[in-house]
Amino acid sequence: MSDIAVLLSAYNGHAFLPAQLNSLAAQAGLGAPLLFWRDDGSTDATPDLLRRFSWPGGTVREAGALPPRQGAARSFLALLSACPEADAYAFCDQDDVWLPEKLSRGLRRLAALPTDRPALYCGRQRLVDEALKPVGLSPLPPRPPAFANALVQNIATGCTVILNPAARRLVNAAGPAPEGSMHDWWCYLLVTGAGGEVLFDAEPQILYRQHGRNAVGAAPSAARRGMAAAKRGPAAFQRIFAAHLEALDRASSLLTPEAAAKVAVLRAARQRGPLARLRALREVGAYRQRFSEDLVLRAWAVLSPG
Template identity: 55%
Template sequence: MRLMPPLHVLLATYNGARFLPEQLESLTAQQGAEWNLLWRDDGSADGTTVLLEDFGHRTGRAFRAETPPGRAGVLGSFMHLLAAAPAGGHYAFCDQDDVWMPDKLARAQAALSAMPAERPALYCGRQRLVDATLRPTGLSPLPRRPLGFRNALVQNVVTGCTLVLNEAARRLVLAAPPPPPGTLHDWWCYLLVSGAGGALRFDPEPGILYRQHGSNQVGTQASLLRRGAAALTRGPERFLAVFRGHLESLAHAGPLLSPEARETLSLLTPFFTLSRLERLRRLRKAGLYRQGVAEDAVLRFWLLAAPARPSAVMRGGGAG
C-alpha cells in the first residue's frame, strides 16, 4: 500500500456556530483518509471557538493555528492557515457551513497522489447545492472548457471549499507576492498553479453539500441564466478591478510562472492604456476565455468598453 502524505484540513471560521457542528460531524465521517484539522477563528462572538476546542478535545485531531492576531477576513485567514500548516502534506480548504460527503478527502488525495510530487497540483470539484436545511436545489455547473491560465485570468471555476493543494502548490502560493484586494484564496491558487504550469484536476462528481443560506461570503447558482443575470446586475466594475489587481500582482510573480504565462501577461499588462483596436488584437492573441459562449461575449464587451487609463509613467508625471 502506498503511503499517503499527511492531509491537513484548513478551516477558517467567523460566527459559524449555527452550521459548524454538521460540518465537523462530516469530517469525522470521512472514509479512507487520515486527516487533522487546523483552524483559525476571525473573532467570533457566538461560541464558535468553544465548539472547535471541544471538538479538538473529543477527537484529538483539531488544533488552533498559531497565526497573527486580529481580523484577517476570508482571504487573510486562509493564507495564514496555509502558512501555519506543517510542510509535506496535502491541504484541503474548509468552510464552516458545508457538509462533506464521506469520500471527499479520499478522492482528492488519490487524485493528487497520482501526480508527480514535485509539480504543483490543484484538485477541486463539483458541488451539490443545498439550502439552509440541506434540501437539494441542484448541482453546480461543470466546466465546458479546460481549466488553465487563460481561463483563470478572467474566471474562477475553483470553489474554495472543494480545493486541495499538494505540497509543491503550497510552496508556490507562499512564495508568490501577496494576493491583491478583492480576490479570494481559491482564485489566487487557481491563477498561480495554472500560471506555473501545474496540474489541475476537476472532479465531476460532487464531493460536498454546498449550503446556500443568504449569508455566504461567496455563493453559486445552478442555472446559467441566473448566473448570467447576476453578473449583468453586478456590472463590470468589480470584475475589472479584480482583473487589474491580478495582473499587477502576477507581474511580480514572474520567476514563478511558466514562459507561456509570462508571455500572456506581457500582452495584457498595458491593456487599459491601449486603443480599443489594439486591445482587440491582444485579446485574440492572449486567448482568454470563459466557460460559456455568452460569458465570453460579455467579457470581451467589458474589456473593450472599459475607459482607458494612463500608464504608470504618465500617472507619475513622467521622467521630467
C-alpha cells in the same frame, strides 16, 4: 506528518459549523488527518465549538499568533502558510457538509501526479439551501482548466480545493493575494501560471450550503449566473482583473515564460483603447467557460474605461 491538513477559517459560524465538523469526523479512508483552524474575530460561540471538537483518528490544532480579522482570503492563505507539513492541504468552509469520500478521493487523484509539480484538485458541488435541501448542481465546465481561463474566470471553488505540497510552496512564495481577490482564484491562477496541473472532479463530493450569508455563493443556472454578472457590471471585474495582473507580474519569476508573456500583453493593453484590449484577449487566448460568458467578457473589455 499528516496525510492531509484541513484548513478551516471560521467567523460567526456557530449555526452551521456542527454539521461541517460532523462530516469531517465521518471522512473515510484517511490516515492521520489534521484540522488546522483559526477564528477570524467571531462574536458568537464559534471558537468554543472548535476547541471542543475532537476528530477521531485525527488531530485538531488552533493556529496561534495570526493577526485578527483578516477576511476570508487572507485568513485561508495565512493558514496555508502557517500549517505544519502534510501530504496535501484542503480549504474548508464552516457552513457546508462533506460527503464521506471527499478527502480520500482528492488525495488519490493528487497522488497519481508527480510530487514536484504543483497540482490543485477541485470539483463540482451539490447546491443545497439552508436546511440542506437540494437546489441543483454547480455548473460543469465544458472547457479545460488553464491559465487562459484562470485569467478571466475562477472554476476552483475554495471549499472543494486540495493542494499538493508543491502547490502550497508556490502559493506561499507568491505572497498575499491581491486586494479583492479570493484564495481559491489566486491558487487557480498560480498553479496554472506555473505550469501545474488542475484536476476537476465532475462527481460532487460536497453539499454547498447557500444561505444568503456566504462569502461567495453559487447560482445553479446559467441564466441566474448571467443576471448576477450583469448586475455586477464591468467595473468590479476590471478591478480584480487589474489587481491579478499586477500581482502576477510581481510573481513573474514563479510563472512559465509563456504565462508571464500573457500577463505582460494584458497589462500593456489596459493602457490602450477598447480594440487593443479585445486584441489582447484574443492574442493570449483568454476564455471563459461558455460562449455567453465570453461575450460578456468582450463587452466588458469594450465598455471598461481601462
